Amino acid sequence: MCLTSYGVFSQDELPLLLNPAPGVSARIDKQGEDYVLIQPRGQRITLVSQDKLIDLGQGDPIFNEEDYDYDGYADIAIGLRAGMVNTGEAIYLYDARSTSYVPFDVPEDVGERQNCRGFWSIERLTERKAIRSTCRDEARWHYDILQIEPDRSIWISEQSRTPEDVVYWPYFGKPTRYVTYDRHGKTLREAVLSYEEGGDRHTGWVVPVKRLALYSAPDTNAATTAYLIKGDEADRLAFEGGEWMKIAYNGKKGRIERWVSLKDAYDLAKGYDPQQRSPDPLVLWAIDYRETRTAPDYYRNLFTLSLDNVGEKDIKIYQGEIHLLFTGPDGASAVHKLYDLSMFTVKPRQSRVLDDNVIEQHGGRYVIFHGVGAETDSKPEYVPFFPPDLAPGRYRVRAVLTDPGLHDPIYAKEEIEIDYPPRLPADLVKP
Structure with a gap:
C-alpha cells in the first residue's frame, strides 16, 4: 500500500510503502521475526528485533508517519x-540530501534534564514546531516539550516538574x-x-507569619497596602526566581491574585522578633564559652545546645531542624541549616x-x-557548621529550632559569639 497521508499503522498493514518525497519510495516490512526498513536506495535497517520484542513482552510495534522535524x-x-501505559518511541527522520532515513535521538545533555529520557508517547505540536513526550512514573504523569530547530538540534522549552522541597525555606515545598x-x-x-492538567489535588497554602505584605508584581518596589495574616489561606499559582510566589485568595470583592515574598514568609532572620512570645512552652538555650579561661581555643568553639519544656504536657518533635543565624558586624544576617533532628519527646519540666x-x-x-x-536509622555524621561563602569576621550566632508541629520557630534565648575562621587547637585539625 502507498501512504498518501500521514497516520498510524500496525504490523497487520505490512508492508508499508513510504513516499517521503516525490519520486522517492521506501518500505517497512517484516523479514523473519524482525521489522525492517528498506531505504530508498535499498539499504536494510532493523527497526525492531525479535529479541527486543521478547524483552518487552508488550506486543507488536506501531508505526507512525509524521513530519517530526x-x-x-x-x-x-x-x-x-x-x-x-508507557510507549517508547524511536524516530527516523527523512534526510533529503542523502535520500535516506536517519535515526533521530535526544542528545545526552538534553536527556539528562528530561523527566523520562528519550521519546515517549510523542505528540506533534505544530504551532510550536515541537514534540511533546509524555511518560508515567511513580504514579505521576510527566511531560517534556522538545523544541526542534531547522538544524535538527533539540532543547527543552517546557516540562512538568514534580513536587519538591525548597531546602532554604523550612518546610516549604513547591507543588507539581x-x-x-x-x-x-x-x-x-x-x-x-x-x-x-495532571497537578496535585490540593495546591493550598497557609500564611505562616503574623503579617505578610502583598505585591502587585514580583518586585520589592511593587508593594501594595494590603496584607494577609497568619492562618489565612490561599492557592499557589506561580513562582518567580527563588523568592517570589503568586497566590490567589478570596477578598471582599472576590478572588484576588497577588505576589508574596517567600523571604517575608519564611526567612528565619527576618522573622525574628525578640518581643514575640511563642505559644509553644519550649525554651532553647545555647551556651557561650567566650569568657572561659581554661583551654579557650577549645571551649570558644564548643557548641552546647539544650531544650527545656516549661509546660505541663509532652511535646513531640517530629521533623525537627536546627538552623543558625549568623549576624556580622554590619548587621547583615545569613541563615544556615545545621542538621535535622531525630524524632523525640520532651517531657514536662x-x-x-x-x-x-x-x-x-x-x-x-x-x-x-x-x-x-535511637528513634531513627540515620547514621552519625560531620556536618558543615558555617554557611557557604561566609566572610571572615566575628559573628553573633543564634540557634533556631523548627518543626511543622510547632506554632512558630523557637529562637535561642541568647546569642553566642564565634569567629570565622575559628582558631582551633591542633587536636581538632584533621586531614
Missing part, C-alpha cells in the same frame, strides 16, 4: 509498549508545576499545574541536651559532629 518531509516513528525555559536553559516561567560538640577542621571544611537518637 517540520522540514516538509514525512518521517517515521516506531512505538513499543513498555509497561502498562510546569516550567518554561529559553534555549540556554534559563527559567522563564514556573506555574502550578491544575489537577485537571524536662531539659534535653541537643548538642555538646566542638567545631573541628576536616581538610578545608569546618564541621561539627552530629549524633542521632
Whole structure:
C-alpha cells in the first residue's frame, strides 16, 4: 500500500510503502521475526528485533508517519509498549540530501534534564514546531516539550516538574508545576499545574507569619497596602526566581491574585522578633564559652545546645531542624541549616541536651559532629557548621529550632559569639 497521508499503522498493514518525497519510495516490512526498513536506495535497517520484542513482552510495534522535524518531509516513528501505559518511541527522520532515513535521538545533555529520557508517547505540536513526550512514573504523569530547530538540534522549552522541597525555606515545598525555559536553559516561567492538567489535588497554602505584605508584581518596589495574616489561606499559582510566589485568595470583592515574598514568609532572620512570645512552652538555650579561661581555643568553639519544656504536657518533635543565624558586624544576617533532628519527646519540666560538640577542621571544611537518637536509622555524621561563602569576621550566632508541629520557630534565648575562621587547637585539625 502507498501512504498518501500521514497516520498510524500496525504490523497487520505490512508492508508499508513510504513516499517521503516525490519520486522517492521506501518500505517497512517484516523479514523473519524482525521489522525492517528498506531505504530508498535499498539499504536494510532493523527497526525492531525479535529479541527486543521478547524483552518487552508488550506486543507488536506501531508505526507512525509524521513530519517530526517540520522540514516538509514525512518521517517515521516506531512505538513499543513498555509497561502498562508507557510507549517508547524511536524516530527516523527523512534526510533529503542523502535520500535516506536517519535515526533521530535526544542528545545526552538534553536527556539528562528530561523527566523520562528519550521519546515517549510523542505528540506533534505544530504551532510550536515541537514534540511533546509524555511518560508515567511513580504514579505521576510527566511531560517534556522538545523544541526542534531547522538544524535538527533539540532543547527543552517546557516540562512538568514534580513536587519538591525548597531546602532554604523550612518546610516549604513547591507543588507539581510546569516550567518554561529559553534555549540556554534559563527559567522563564514556573506555574502550578491544575489537577485537571495532571497537578496535585490540593495546591493550598497557609500564611505562616503574623503579617505578610502583598505585591502587585514580583518586585520589592511593587508593594501594595494590603496584607494577609497568619492562618489565612490561599492557592499557589506561580513562582518567580527563588523568592517570589503568586497566590490567589478570596477578598471582599472576590478572588484576588497577588505576589508574596517567600523571604517575608519564611526567612528565619527576618522573622525574628525578640518581643514575640511563642505559644509553644519550649525554651532553647545555647551556651557561650567566650569568657572561659581554661583551654579557650577549645571551649570558644564548643557548641552546647539544650531544650527545656516549661509546660505541663509532652511535646513531640517530629521533623525537627536546627538552623543558625549568623549576624556580622554590619548587621547583615545569613541563615544556615545545621542538621535535622531525630524524632523525640520532651517531657514536662524536662531539659534535653541537643548538642555538646566542638567545631573541628576536616581538610578545608569546618564541621561539627552530629549524633542521632535511637528513634531513627540515620547514621552519625560531620556536618558543615558555617554557611557557604561566609566572610571572615566575628559573628553573633543564634540557634533556631523548627518543626511543622510547632506554632512558630523557637529562637535561642541568647546569642553566642564565634569567629570565622575559628582558631582551633591542633587536636581538632584533621586531614
